[in-house]
Amino acid sequence: MSLQSDALARVKPSATLAADQKARDLKAAGRNVIGLAAGEPDFDTPQNIKEAAIKAIMDGKTKYTNVDGIAELKQAVADKFERENGLKYKPSQVNIAPGGKPVIWNAMLATLNPGDEVIVPTPYWVSYWDIVAMAGGTPKALPTSAATGFKIQPEKLEEAITPRTRWILLNSPSNPSGAAYTRAELKAITDVLMRHPQVWILTDDMYEHLVFDDFEFTTPAQIEPGLYDRTLTMNGVSKAYAMTGWRIGYAAGPEELIKLMAKVMSQTTSNACSISQWAAVEALNGPQDFIKPNAKLFQERRDLVVSMLNQAHGIQCPTPEGAFYVYPSCEGLIGKTAPSGKVITSDMDFCNELLEAEGVAVVAGTAFGLAPHFRISYATANSTLEDACQRIQRFCASVA
Known part of the structure; x- marks a missing residue:
C-alpha cells in the first residue's frame, strides 16, 4: 500500500x-x-523596506496576527488597488497570504468540488495545474501558441467553457512567456466571460509593474466592472519590490470569497509572517520611484x-x-x-x-x-x- x-x-x-x-x-x-x-x-530589497522590518522587530510586532493579514496591510492593499488600478475594495475584501501560491491554493480549496473544471491557458505557471488538481478540481488546458503571441483567443475560450467550468486562471504578464494582454485583447476576453455567469476569474497580476515598450497594464475587473463580483485579483510584493523571500502575496475580491479563504488559512498556514507584513506595508505605501x-x-x-x-x-x-x-x-x-x-x-x-x-x-x-x-x-x-x-x-x- x-x-x-x-x-x-x-x-x-x-x-x-x-x-x-x-x-x-x-x-x-x-x-x-x-x-x-x-x-x-x-x-x-530596498533599504526603507528592510528598515521597516527591523523596526517591526524592535517594536515587538512579532506575535500572531489576524489569520488573513493585519489591518494596516489590508488597507495598504486596498489603497494600492484604488491608486493604481481604479478598483475600490474595503479591507474586508482583502486576503493576505504567505506568498502567491497560498492565495491560489486558498481560493481553489475554498470553492472547488470534484468535477469542477478550471480553465488554465497554456503555457502556464507550473503551479496552477497542480494546485487545481490537488484541490480536487479538474484543470482544463486552453492551448495558445507563438503565432497568437501566447495569448488565448476569445472564440477558443468560448469553446472551452462548459456548465462545469468554475474558474479561469489568467496571468498577464505571463510566467513563462512574458506575454501581456492589451486593453482591447482583455476586453474581448471579458466579453466572453460576461456571457457565462458561473465562471469566476482569478487574475494573477504578479508582474504588473514589469512591462516594456510603453505597454499599458490593465486587469479584468478594471476593464469590465460587470465582473467585479466574481473576480479575485491577485498580486504580491515579491517581483516588483524584490521581496521573494519575504513571502507575501495578496488578493482582493468579493467578501464572501475572502471569508472562505480565511477559513482555509485558519486550518492550514495561519497568518503570514508578522514582520514581512509590516515590511509589505512600507513597500506599498513608501517610495515607488x-x-x-x-x-x-x-x-x-x-x-x-x-x-x-x-x-x-x-x-x-x-x-x-x-x-x-x-x-x-x-x-x-x-x-x-x-x-x-x-x-x-x-x-x-x-x-x-x-x-x-x-x-x-x-x-x-x-x-x-x-x-x-x-x-x-x-x-x-x-x-x-x-x-x-x-x-x-x-x-x-x-x-x-
Whole structure:
C-alpha cells in the first residue's frame, strides 16, 4: 500500500524549483554552471523596506496576527488597488497570504468540488495545474501558441467553457512567456466571460509593474466592472519590490470569497509572517520611484537575450511584453544529435544536454504545458546573460 495520498499523486514537483536546485547542486560540486531557472529578481530589497522590518522587530510586532493579514496591510492593499488600478475594495475584501501560491491554493480549496473544471491557458505557471488538481478540481488546458503571441483567443475560450467550468486562471504578464494582454485583447476576453455567469476569474497580476515598450497594464475587473463580483485579483510584493523571500502575496475580491479563504488559512498556514507584513506595508505605501528604473533594466536584458537567442541555430525566440522570462522554441533542434551522441527527442532532452555540455540551466517547456519550448529567466546581470547566451549559441551550433 502506497504511503502517498491520491491527492498528492495527482501532483508533480515544481519543475522550476527542481531545475534551480540541480544548478545549485552542480555549482556546489565545482561545475561552472549558470542558473537561469529561478524567477527571482537579482536586485536587493530596498533599504526603507528592510528598515521597516527591523523596526517591526524592535517594536515587538512579532506575535500572531489576524489569520488573513493585519489591518494596516489590508488597507495598504486596498489603497494600492484604488491608486493604481481604479478598483475600490474595503479591507474586508482583502486576503493576505504567505506568498502567491497560498492565495491560489486558498481560493481553489475554498470553492472547488470534484468535477469542477478550471480553465488554465497554456503555457502556464507550473503551479496552477497542480494546485487545481490537488484541490480536487479538474484543470482544463486552453492551448495558445507563438503565432497568437501566447495569448488565448476569445472564440477558443468560448469553446472551452462548459456548465462545469468554475474558474479561469489568467496571468498577464505571463510566467513563462512574458506575454501581456492589451486593453482591447482583455476586453474581448471579458466579453466572453460576461456571457457565462458561473465562471469566476482569478487574475494573477504578479508582474504588473514589469512591462516594456510603453505597454499599458490593465486587469479584468478594471476593464469590465460587470465582473467585479466574481473576480479575485491577485498580486504580491515579491517581483516588483524584490521581496521573494519575504513571502507575501495578496488578493482582493468579493467578501464572501475572502471569508472562505480565511477559513482555509485558519486550518492550514495561519497568518503570514508578522514582520514581512509590516515590511509589505512600507513597500506599498513608501517610495515607488525605483520600480520604473528596474523595469527599464529588465527591458534591456530582454532585448539582449532575445537578440542573442535568435542568432542561435534552431532557436526561435518571440519578444515578450513583460515579466522577466523568454519562452523560445527549440523545435529546430528536435531529431538532431547532441555532442554527447544522444538524439534530442524533446525539449527536456534539449535542456538536459545543454546543462551537460555547456552548464546552462533552463526549464523545459513541457513543465509549462507547451512543448517544444524552454524558459529562461533573465533576472540576472547582463554579463551573465551574455555568457549564457553565447554558451547556448555554441551548443546549438554543435548539434548536428
